[in-house]
Amino acid sequence: MILSSITTMACVIIDSIITGRFLGTDAVAATGLVSPVIMLITLLCNLLGPGLGILCTRYIGMADKERVNQVFGIVTITAFILGLLASLVLFFTAGPLSSLLSAELKNPAITDMTSDYLTGFSFGIIFLSLSCCISQVMMVDNDMNRSLLSTVTTLIVDVILDLLNALVFHGGMIGMALATTISSVFGFLVIFLHFFKKDRILHFTCKGLKLTDLKEAIMLGLSGSISQLCGVIRGFVFNFILAASQAEAVAAFAVANSANYVILSVIISVLVTTDTLTSMFYGEEDRNSLYRVMDIAMKKTIKMTLILSLIYLIFTGPVTRIFLTKDALATSALATDFLRILTVQFMIMSLTFPVIGGFMGVGRSDLGNLAAVLREGIYPIVCVALLGMAFKIPGFEAGLVLTGVLSLFTTFLLPALSNKKSRAVPGIFWCFLKNSI
Numbered sequence: 001m002i003l004s005s006i007t008t009m010a011c012v013i014i015d016s017i018i019t020g021r022f023l024g025t026d027a028v029a030a031t032g033l034v035s036p037v038i039m040l041i042t043l044l045c046n047l048l049g050p051g052l053g054i055l056c057t058r059y060i061g062m063a064d065k066e067r068v069n070q071v072f073g074i075v076t077i078t079a080f081i082l083g084l085l086a087s088l089v090l091f092f093t094a095g096p097l098s099s100l101l102s103a104e105l106k107n108p109a110i111t112d113m114t115s116d117y118l119t120g121f122s123f124g125i126i127f128l129s130l131s132c133c134i135s136q137v138m139m140v141d142n143d144m145n146r147s148l149l150s151t152v153t154t155l156i157v158d159v160i161l162d163l164l165n166a167l168v169f170h171g172g173m174i175g176m177a178l179a180t181t182i183s184s185v186f187g188f189l190v191i192f193l194h195f196f197k198k199d200r201i202l203h204f205t206c207k208g209l210k211l212t213d214l215k216e217a218i219m220l221g222l223s224g225s226i227s228q229l230c231g232v233i234r235g236f237v238f239n240f241i242l243a244a245s246q247a248e249a250v251a252a253f254a255v256a257n258s259a260n261y262v263i264l265s266v267i268i269s270v271l272v273t274t275d276t277l278t279s280m281f282y283g284e285e286d287r288n289s290l291y292r293v294m295d296i297a298m299k300k301t302i303k304m305t306l307i308l309s310l311i312y313l314i315f316t317g318p319v320t321r322i323f324l325t326k327d328a329l330a331t332s333a334l335a336t337d338f339l340r341i342l343t344v345q346f347m348i349m350s351l352t353f354p355v356i357g358g359f360m361g362v363g364r365s366d367l368g369n370l371a372a373v374l375r376e377g378i379y380p381i382v383c384v385a386l387l388g389m390a391f392k393i394p395g396f397e398a399g400l401v402l403t404g405v406l407s408l409f410t411t412f413l414l415p416a417l418s419n420k421k422s423r424a425v426p427g428i429f430w431c432f433l434k435n436s437i
Contacts, residue, residue, distance in 0.1 A: 011155050011183075015162060016258035019176060020323040022166035025251050025331050027173055028323070030113035032254030033101045036235030037118065041086055043228040045129040048075050048082075049136035051217030056137045056202075065201060072202050074209040075217050076133060083129030087122050094118035104243035105250065113173040120177025124184040131188045141202050143194050154187035226369050230377025237381050241388040241396060248331040249393060255323040255331070256338035263308045263346050270301050271357040278361025290362070297354040305350040312343045334393070341397045348404035349375065352411040359414075367414050375407035
C-alpha cells in the first residue's frame with residue numbers, strides 16, 4: 001500500500017520539481033492555483049471506482065457473473081460520460097476560470113500559465129476517469145499488480161515527457177499538462193490490456209443495465225469523497241488568503257505541499273490498511289486481533305511520522321530548494337517555513353489517520369466521516385481563514401498548527417461521545433492506551 005501510494009504521489013512531486021526548476025516561480029504559482037481544480041476533477045473521477053469494486057466483489061462472492069458484468073457495464077459507461085463532460089467543461093472554461101483563480105495576484109503571466117495548464121489537462125480527463133474506475137476491480141479479477149503497473153507506467157512516461165518538454169520542446173505549462181495527459185493515456189492502456197486475458201471475469205456488456213446499480217455505486221463512493229471535497233474547498237480558501245497576503249506565498253505553499261506528499265502518502269497507506277484489517281477482524285468478531293491491529297497501527301504511525309518528520313525538519317531548506325531555481329530566494333525561504341509548519345502539523349495529527357481507519361473498519365463510518373470533515377475541512381478553513389485574514393502569513397501558519405491540535409483532540413474524543421452500545425470503538429483506543437502509555 002505504501003509503495004503504491006508513494007508511486008502516485010511521486011507524479012505530483014516530480015511534476016512540481018521540473019516545473020519549478022525549468023519554468024520558474026510563476027509556473028509554480030500557477031500549479032498551486034490549479035491544484036484545487038485538479039483535485040475536484042480527480043474527486044469526480046474517483047467517485048465511481050470504490051462503489052464498483054464493492055459491488056463487483058459482492059456479486060463475485062455470489063458467483064453471479066451476469067450481475068458482475070451488468071454493474072461493470074453501467075458504471076464504466078457513466079465514467080466515460082462523466083470524463084467527457086468534465087473535459088468539455090474545463091476546455092471551454094479554462095480562460096475565465098484562470099482569470100478568477102489568479103485575480104488576487106494581478107499577474108498576467110500567471111493567469112496565462114494557469115489557462116494553458118487547464119486547457120492541456122482537459123484532454124486527458126476521459127482516460128483518467130476510466131483508469132480510476134476500472135483499476136478498482138483489477139484485484140478482484142485476479143490481476144493484483146495491474147493497478148500498480150499502470151501507476152508506475154504513468155509516472156515513467158510523465159517524467160520523460162516533462163523533461164522533453166522542459167529541455168527540448170520548451171512547451172511551457174501547456175506542454176507540462178499535455179505530458180500529464182499523454183501519461184494518463186499510457187496508464188489507461190496498461191489497465192485496458194487486462195481485458196485481453198482469457199481467464200478474466202469482467203466483460204463489458206450493455207444488456208440488462210440497471211440505474212439502481214449506478215445509484216448504489218455512487219452512494220458507496222460518496223463516503224470516501226467527503227474529505228476530498230473538503231480538500232478542494234480548503235485549497236481555494238488557502239490560495240485566496242495566501243494571494244492576498246504575500247506575492248510569493250501561493251508558489252511557496254505549493255512547493256511545501258508537494259514536498260509534504262511523502263509523509264502524506266505513508267500516513268494514508270496506514271489508514272487504508274487499518275481500515276481493511278479492522279474490518280476483517282470485526283466481521284470475524286475477533287476482538288483481540290482487532291485490538292492488536294490498532295495497537296500496531298498506531299505505534300507504527302508514531303514511529304514512521306517521527307522519523308520522516310525529523311528528516312524533514314533537519315533538511316527542510318535543501319528539500320524546498322530542489323523545487324526552485326537559485327534566484328527564487330524569497331519564495332524558497334517562505335516555502336521552507338511552510339514545510340516546517342506542515343511537518344509539525346502532521347506530527348501532531350498523524351494518529352488521526354489510523355484512528356479514522358479503525359472507525360471505518362468497525363462499522364462507524366459516521367464517526368470516521370465526521371472526523372475527516374473536521375480535519376480536512378472545517379478546522380483548517382475556519383482556523384486558517386480567521387487567523388490568516390487577521391495576521392497574514394504568521395496567522396496562516398498558526399492556523400495550520402491549531403488545526404492539527406483540534407483534529408487530534410476531537411478524533412480521540414469522538415468514541416467517548418458515541419453510542420455506548422458500540423463498545424468496539426472505545427475498546428480499540430482503550431487497548432492502545434493500556435498497552436502503550
